[in-house]
Amino acid sequence: MNETPNREQRYRQRMQRKKEIIDAAIAKADQEKGLLLIHTGNGKGKSSAAFGMVVRALGHGMRVAVAQFIKGRSDTGEEAFLRQQPDVTWLVLGEGFTWDTQDLAHDIETAQRGWSMARGFLQDPSIDLVVLDELTYPVSYGWIDLAFALEDLKKRPAMQHVIITGRNAPKAFCEAADTVTEFCNVKHAFYSGIKAQRGIDL
Amino acid sequence: MNETPNREQRYRQRMQRKKEIIDAAIAKADQEKGLLLIHTGNGKGKSSAAFGMVVRALGHGMRVAVAQFIKGRSDTGEEAFLRQQPDVTWLVLGEGFTWDTQDLAHDIETAQRGWSMARGFLQDPSIDLVVLDELTYPVSYGWIDLAFALEDLKKRPAMQHVIITGRNAPKAFCEAADTVTEFCNVKHAFYSGIKAQRGIDL
Numbered sequence: 516m517n518e519t520p521n522r523e524q525r526y527r528q529r530m531q532r533k534k535e536i537i538d539a540a541i542a543k544a545d546q547e548k549g550l551l552l553i554h555t556g557n558g559k560g561k562s563s564a565a566f567g568m569v570v571r572a573l574g575h576g577m578r579v580a581v582a583q584f585i586k587g588r589s590d591t592g593e594e595a596f597l598r599q600q601p602d603v604t605w606l607v608l609g610e611g612f613t614w615d616t617q618d619l620a621h622d623i624e625t626a627q628r629g630w631s632m633a634r635g636f637l638q639d640p641s642i643d644l645v646v647l648d649e650l651t652y653p654v655s656y657g658w659i660d661l662a663f664a665l666e667d668l669k670k671r672p673a674m675q676h677v678i679i680t681g682r683n684a685p686k687a688f689c690e691a692a693d694t695v696t697e698f699c700n701v702k703h704a705f706y707s708g709i710k711a712q713r714g715i716d717l
Numbered sequence: 718m719n720e721t722p723n724r725e726q727r728y729r730q731r732m733q734r735k736k737e738i739i740d741a742a743i744a745k746a747d748q749e750k751g752l753l754l755i756h757t758g759n760g761k762g763k764s765s766a767a768f769g770m771v772v773r774a775l776g777h778g779m780r781v782a783v784a785q786f787i788k789g790r791s792d793t794g795e796e797a798f799l800r801q802q803p804d805v806t807w808l809v810l811g812e813g814f815t816w817d818t819q820d821l822a823h824d825i826e827t828a829q830r831g832w833s834m835a836r837g838f839l840q841d842p843s844i845d846l847v848v849l850d851e852l853t854y855p856v857s858y859g860w861i862d863l864a865f866a867l868e869d870l871k872k873r874p875a876m877q878h879v880i881i882t883g884r885n886a887p888k889a890f891c892e893a894a895d896t897v898t899e900f901c902n903v904k905h906a907f908y909s910g911i912k913a914q915r916g917i918d919l
Contacts, residue, residue: 564762579869715770
């Protein structure tokens with residue numbers, strides 16, 4: 516007769532113990548600082564996850580800057596939508612991938628000019644979140660000096676968050692980062708013959 | 718004397734060949750359909766990536782519905798920001814994790830009521846993108862029937878995109894999906910004692 520209340524009671528006790536463990540872990544994590552996050556790997560969602568955090572930041576009244584290092588096209592949904600937001604500064608610094616531009620000297624010049632603009636964001640304490648979208652490519656190619664970039668990242672305002680996206684993140688970025696997520700491709704529609712879809716891929 | 722122009726020329730030829738291969742792959746991917754995407758794994762960014770795609774969709778004038786199956790709190794940045802958007806419907810269906818609620822029968826009831834509301838989105842062709850945030854948990858717990866959920870997903874409008882987020886996505890969801898990304902935790906600030914940060918974690 517008492518089975519049901521006992522079972523419920525045991526469940527509640529088990530959950531209460533779990534809650535205490537989790538609450539203790541949350542209480543232990545008491546530091547606040549500007550975070551450096553890396554979104555790397557060959558899977559889909561690296562830039563999208565950064566834009567999702569832009570939305571989080573905007574919801575808290577924070578100011579955001581986005582610098583896109585590769586993307587040349589300007590017809591993406593994220594740009595159309597986020598550019599309209601008064602608290603977002605949006606810079607398209609790239610002109611496409613190397614196979615689109617086919618001009619190495621020009622690509623290097625573009626990347627370096629891009630970094631000098633991104634550095635401006637990293638020196639501006641009024642910007643709460645900086646997204647350096649696809650920065651890993653020009654750094655991996657050696658077009659932007661890794662050591663200089665790291666130095667600029669380290670000198671940024673103490674509470675400023677930075678998200679770097681792109682495949683093959685340099686090891687030094689990951690070492691300097693607070694949070695590193697690898698986006699692993701398990702399955703991708705593109706390889707089943709489905710074209711890039713508005714709202715999902717662009 | 719001719720070394721530099723030759724090198725540039727070779728670079729251009731190499732990039733041109735690369736471009737042809739990539740363009741051919743892009744041309745081959747010519748189908749369009751509503752996609753089912755799964756964001757799973759223990760890494761950070763699963764929900765953020767979904768919200769980034771919400772922003773992409775809004776930028777193209779698409780209509781979006783978000784159903785949150787676990788999250789009980791209503792003070793997140795994404796909710797504050799996205800709820801204001803006229804093309805977004807936002808439902809908080811959960812009341813927290815099991816260790817917060819500690820009432821199994823009530824949790825099951827909440828989850829099932831949640832699914833019946835989500836099903837409404839999956840039957841509405843005017844909604845272009847549906848986010849089923851943290852759906853993997855109530856399905857893994859058996860609170861929402863996996864077979865019923867799959868059936869509702871399959872019967873949805875042909876051009877409707879759906880994103881399911883959460884750890885341990887059931888195999889049947891992954892098999893039914895067009896794109897599956899596993900978010901792998903390489904390093905997380907929380908485990909270094911840094912608390913959840915506004916604009917990044919909430």
